[in-house]
Amino acid sequence: NTRLMAVANEKGGVGKTAMVVNLGAAMAITGKKVLIVDMDPQHNATSGLGVKVSDDMVNVYNLISEPADHSSLDAIVETSWENIHLLPSHPDLSGAEVELVEEDGRENRLKEAVADVINNYDFVIIDTPPSLSLLTINVFALAREVLVPCQTHPYAYGALEALFDTIEAVKEDINPDIAVAGIVPTFFDGRTRVGRDILDRLQSDKRYRDYTFATPIRVNTDIAASSDAGKPVVFYKKSCNGTHDYMAVAAELARRDGKK
Amino acid sequence: NTRLMAVANEKGGVGKTAMVVNLGAAMAITGKKVLIVDMDPQHNATSGLGVKVSDDMVNVYNLISEPADHSSLDAIVETSWENIHLLPSHPDLSGAEVELVEEDGRENRLKEAVADVINNYDFVIIDTPPSLSLLTINVFALAREVLVPCQTHPYAYGALEALFDTIEAVKEDINPDIAVAGIVPTFFDGRTRVGRDILDRLQSDKRYRDYTFATPIRVNTDIAASSDAGKPVVFYKKSCNGTHDYMAVAAELARRDGKK
């Protein structure tokens, strides 16, 4: 019954890492045991949780490049918050694409690496880099759900079509269980016409409207500031828009899961 | 005497495409003949200039994957603005990394493709995807300068070190002419503590302070709205912060070039 959720969008800077760190934390607050997996070589989710990236720690790159030598139990670390564990990233992960190009089954390396631990958690949420490369495909081979943050700006809205096509192709060729869990509008600023326009398109375009969450994540400087403190915003500042909005997304996620 | 400038930062959403489109246009306003090259498979710079991506047009992917069959003269298109030409992108570009992995000299495909046209321009500015992959390395093999947009947020600041290391490695192994032209703070909002903190770090950290431009690009919704209109902000709304700030960056770029 573990929820396996990828957070993905090829468009950069739409709030993928913010979603992983903050929704992960919001789910932990509601009592879920959460594993955060950082599959971005930029390791922002790792540092956003206050964990130092170090060459001495086993990380997700070791697991997918030398699967026989490491186990995910070695790599998973505790964070400062009880219900949140982390499988940390490392910059070396950016080499995996070219290193694994000849390997059969290279898309399933992550899935095989974490198979023995995922059942220890209620909710596994996975950060991805801003590309549709092998790392993201590895995450799609494992995940049963994809949550798509969509900045309420034109370029990010334009990226949805290719992403939905990619998920459809993964569903046919690699992982029949995968499905889009939802689209969460992010960086929403109701004072701007472009923000209202894009939110309106998400809520009316028949390709996306059934996926679009009711509560957008509003622009909120506390979200950026909390990453500097290495804390999810829900632990950084309990009474701010960011905390409110991520708790609302966690609640809507639970409601939508019930409807399936 | 053509200035060959890459705009790069592995961190997503820092304003690379906005810089290419808007600084390119600002340079055109000051009388320069400008070529914009879009090396991001998401083709945001192409659509940001109002050009439709189409399978019937020769694009930068054709040039680097089948160099014998196409010439850059076939691919370059005019835009709505006199001094601005565009070498458009295409989603197929995302396949180049794996397709070219066996090819010798794969890092020089772009450089060879445009060698015959770059001298027709005063200023060539090149957009890159949010990764340090083969596409970005192709751009670094061609460019003599790299302009680095840095969102005034912690994750973007943290990405600078790896980027500077990559540029150094390219300088030693592939292109001895490459150098960092500058760091332009972006998305600056002086009302936020995190924005002021990051700007302060850029201006005081001895690794970055000499590169950091005096005028940050401020957060300005007209910049996002202009991308919806397929126009650079300098043509979309002459009297807004975005237009002011990009014209100031163009002026500082000219001043810094004079000092070399």
Ligand SMILES: Nc1ncnc2c1ncn2[C@@H]1O[C@H](COP(=O)(O)OP(=O)(O)OP(=O)(O)O)[C@@H](O)[C@H]1O
């Ligand atoms: N709602 C928000 N309001 C203000 N700042 C935000 C918000 N969401 C995220 N941020 C900040 O904006 C920046 C971009 O967000 P983030 O890094 O989470 O995006 P991303 O999609 O993970 O980027 P990348 O494509 O590089 O992985 C970060 O500095 C983050 O802290």
Ligand SMILES: Nc1ncnc2c1ncn2[C@@H]1O[C@H](COP(=O)(O)OP(=O)(O)OP(=O)(O)O)[C@@H](O)[C@H]1O
């Ligand atoms: N100063 C600014 N103020 C407000 N919006 C901006 C600003 N600069 C860029 N934008 C908008 O923010 C979004 C992110 O910027 P942009 O797409 O240029 O970043 P990028 O670095 O090219 O992203 P990617 O990593 O996906 O290529 C876009 O919608 C863009 O129009």
Ligand SMILES: [Mg+2]
């Ligand atoms: Mg991220």
Ligand SMILES: [Mg+2]
């Ligand atoms: Mg871009």
